[in-house]
Amino acid sequence: MLLQAKQAVKRFSTGSRNEVTAVNDVSLELAAGEFLAIQGPSGGGKSTLLLMLGGLLRPESGTIKINGRQLYELSSEERAALRATEIGFVFQQFHLIPYLTVRENVLAPGLAPRPAGKVLAHAELEQRADELINSFGLESRANHKPGELSTGERQRTALARALLFSPPLLLADEPTGNLDDENARIVLTAMKDYCAAGGGVLLVTHDARASEFADRTLTIRDGELQTENVSA
Numbered sequence: 001m002l003l004q005a006k007q008a009v010k011r012f013s014t015g016s017r018n019e020v021t022a023v024n025d026v027s028l029e030l031a032a033g034e035f036l037a038i039q040g041p042s043g044g045g046k047s048t049l050l051l052m053l054g055g056l057l058r059p060e061s062g063t064i065k066i067n068g069r070q071l072y073e074l075s076s077e078e079r080a081a082l083r084a085t086e087i088g089f090v091f092q093q094f095h096l097i098p099y100l101t102v103r104e105n106v107l108a109p110g111l112a113p114r115p116a117g118k119v120l121a122h123a124e125l126e127q128r129a130d131e132l133i134n135s136f137g138l139e140s141r142a143n144h145k146p147g148e149l150s151t152g153e154r155q156r157t158a159l160a161r162a163l164l165f166s167p168p169l170l171l172a173d174e175p176t177g178n179l180d181d182e183n184a185r186i187v188l189t190a191m192k193d194y195c196a197a198g199g200g201v202l203l204v205t206h207d208a209r210a211s212e213f214a215d216r217t218l219t220i221r222d223g224e225l226q227t228e229n230v231s232a
């Protein structure tokens with residue numbers, strides 16, 4: 001199984017505020033080639049769950065496994081290496097580097113150290129970056145900086161960057177929240193195609209458009225994953 005969460009729990013307590021159970025006893029599985037959308041109201045626990053699944057936030061209890069490896073039993077270095085090789089992230093706010101061009105942003109993950117055996121030659125990376133840039137219709141924008149792009153072009157750039165190393169798992173937090181219908185369709189179609197090619201995609205969103213593209217849609221509310229499935 002590509003991704004497996006078992007009884008994951010995360011609570012926050014902040015000073016004078018009462019404790020909040022952001023994620024309560026969540027179990028789920030995602031297979032390679034599957035597109036899962038998790039919807040839910042604001043404050044329902046979507047982002048918290050995604051951070052835990054992506055190795056960025058330790059659950060208080062429960063386990064998260066990626067390809068059979070328990071994320072939070074690894075050292076932080078091992079977890080970072082696993083993130084770099086197994087997971088791509090896309091966020092609503094894109095997190096592009098403002099002084100780099102589209103092409104340089106897409107290539108940026110290639111600058112980070114990678115585990116031995118997972119390093120790609122620069123020429124190979126450039127070829128992959130150009131393929132992604134072309135397939136997302138960004139070729140005429142490749143030398144522009146994010147500030148000169150439309151919102152949809154920024155999100156397509158962020159998606160291309162996340163897919164540079166073809167990670168088995170793509171995690172996305174509200175990737176279409178800022179997009180019009182046409183750009184949302186482009187991004188969601190690209191994710192669906194990525195699954196058809198064998199990748200696994202999990203996105204959290206309150207955008208109802210996502211469930212038209214996903215294989216399964218689950219709902220999280222008050223930190224609890226509802227059991228009903230809505231098939232696309």
Ligand SMILES: Nc1ncnc2c1ncn2[C@@H]1O[C@H](COP(=O)(O)OP(=O)(O)OP(=O)(O)O)[C@@H](O)[C@H]1O
Nearest residue numbers: 012013014020022041042043044045046047048049
């Ligand atoms: N760092 C934190 N400290 C305290 N409480 C937090 C923290 N992060 C999240 N929470 C609380 O946990 C709950 C779940 O938040 P989360 O951001 O996961 O929800 P969400 O479904 O992603 O919401 P949105 O759709 O508005 O982004 C909320 O009640 C939130 O206030």
